[in-house]
Amino acid sequence: MSDHVDGPRSIGDPAADITDLFAFTSPESPARTVLTMDVFPSAGEDAMFSNIIDYAIAVRRVSVAGVGNAAKFQPEADEIRFSCRFETLKRDTAGKAIQYGVCKLPDGRELSLTVNDEKGTSTPEGDVRVFAGLRSDPFYLAWDIAILKKLPNLLQHTNVLCIVVELDTHRVLDPAKGSLFGAIAETVPPQKRGLLGPAISRIDWIGRPEQTNMRLNNPAMSEIDDLRDLWNQQAPFAISKALQPLFLQRLKDSIATWDMLDGRADWTPEAIAATANVFLDDFLLFDVAKPINDESHLEIEKSTLSGRPYQTGGGRSIDANSIDILLSWLVNNDREFLQGGATGATKLGMKVFPYFATPNTELQTVTESVELAAAPDDVWSLIGQFGGAWHPLTARINLTGAGIGQLRTMLTLDGQQTVERLEAIDDEKRFLRYTHIAGMAVSHYTGTLEVKPKGSGSVVDWRAQFLAANATDRAMKVKVSTLFKTGLESLKPRFGAAK
Structure with a gap:
């Protein structure tokens, strides 16, 4: 590059x-x-x-x-x-x-x-x-x-x-x-x-x-x-x-x-x-x-x-x-011009000093979901616990504090450690929101997890917004998307996939 x-x-x-x-x-x-x-x-x-x-x-x-x-x-x-x-x-x-x-x-x-x-x-x-x-x-x-x-x-x-x-x-x-x-x-x-x-x-x-x-x-x-x-x-x-x-x-x-x-x-x-x-x-x-x-x-x-x-x-x-x-x-040897899959950078240069475009500050979004055969409350009873170790990539979770502001320190199977903080939780609406504190190459990270009824079953939506930091957006999107997909797919054997 x-x-x-x-x-x-x-x-x-x-x-x-x-x-x-x-x-x-x-x-x-x-x-x-x-x-x-x-x-x-x-x-x-x-x-x-x-x-x-x-x-x-x-x-x-x-x-x-x-x-x-x-x-x-x-x-x-x-x-x-x-x-x-x-x-x-x-x-x-x-x-x-x-x-x-x-x-x-x-x-x-x-x-x-x-x-x-x-x-x-x-x-x-x-x-x-x-x-x-x-x-x-x-x-x-x-x-x-x-x-x-x-x-x-x-x-x-x-x-x-x-x-x-x-x-x-x-x-x-x-x-x-x-x-x-x-x-x-x-x-x-x-x-x-x-x-x-x-x-x-x-x-x-x-x-x-x-x-x-x-x-x-x-x-x-x-x-x-x-x-x-x-x-x-x-x-x-x-x-x-x-x-x-x-x-x-x-x-x-x-x-x-x-x-x-x-x-x-x-x-x-x-x-x-x-x-x-x-x-x-x-x-x-x-x-x-x-x-x-x-x-x-x-x-x-x-x-x-x-x-x-x-x-x-x-x-x-x-x-x-x-x-x-x-x-x-x-x-x-210039016989034919080879045009790649993009025709320009994220932003064009400027005509005035300092000529290089202002920094990129747009939050990037990753959204994944899964439809399950089980009732929303049944699914929420498992994944609605902020400290729950239901994700198959999780090796260990330690909690600090309780309620809003609670910290969870997660160690994954590949040895990576992340720290996240609970910002909001509503058991009635089956919704929680958390922020990332340390461990990934991101800033301004906010994640939400929500379970909603759909037909006779439910749908789980997992969403995150963030700025990549010291990593490309593409790399971080792949990493976060893989994490979400792996977790959501693991729910199908437990609750059955929606038909």
Whole structure:
């Protein structure tokens, strides 16, 4: 998923897990360029930036050093770096939790940040403006890419933490010296030697989308070693020469696999080798002297590999369909555009700063029911007890307190523990309502269980509303739905299914 959850190490530290990198011309002003890194896949509403991680976007001027099968993009040694660091949470004057940070600019100036302040912070000179905060995830994936099966957007309603750097193109990048650039983003932990060995040089980094999850760890390839953590430890713009043959061979094998996924060969061995060489030098290419739009993503690479001058500014805009653009190239060499099961992210980007859409806050709903042959009171006598262990996935239940406000701590057979609180119960109406306290990746969770008469029997309705937190809506809906269905289906042998 672009760069979401791209290896064991980043999965274990979501605040340092980079999801995406963007480079585009500001919709507000053609004289300004926007660089953005997103982190924290499926961020919950309370997600915050790590206080021990440097979040950095680095840009280097690039020249075209070869075309056709000798295509090569050569970065310069000088680097234009924006590095943000954040503090622990504090309380504002109203007692609300708030996070502050500092963004260090390439010339050493520092900008103070208040997380989630939509106005962002600008330098006194107005040449740089920075925003940091929670936004709707602009990435969308609508494929089971291993088999090219179309799906709905797998990241619908998810959020990310976003760092937006908007800059005066001429004052900061000085395109008169060359207008083609390569950008990377990285998350760097403290460089102190640990008790168990040397310091980790970085947790995650990204150049072009999908280097790790689709090219190095191609899901269509079976029985391959996961190279993603090894790749993420490489220095951007300077991949280890000793490891280059390993990565290069994987890239070749991966492109060859993608080529045959539709059963038709569209790539020559020479073209595969040349493209793999370009991907090995992994940075997001953008040219500030040419137009960057939703269709220009990867055009610089494609044109240069084809031996012709590129026509656009490449880069990656917020609404660029990066997955379908990439799949169409890898699978059939752009013979046919492959459109997935969605045509856009949950929300489109905005035309005004900070450009990325506001966070998703819509409660998601799961509803399941079962019709039974037994009378409603008989069914309620079993499932209407808040502490009842009638659910087949329950290993143990502990109750704390009594009546409204009672807590139940449930341990399931797979070792998961959840804590829920009783908010309302009506035995006459055979209804109860509860909220989730801890244990699942959700917030604002409210569940209801109700038994109503239907014909000569009854119907049981189980319903929940929630926001997913640190998990996708799709994953949480499947988890909650499975829990409900399993419980409701277990009632049929006890009370008989309605006929």
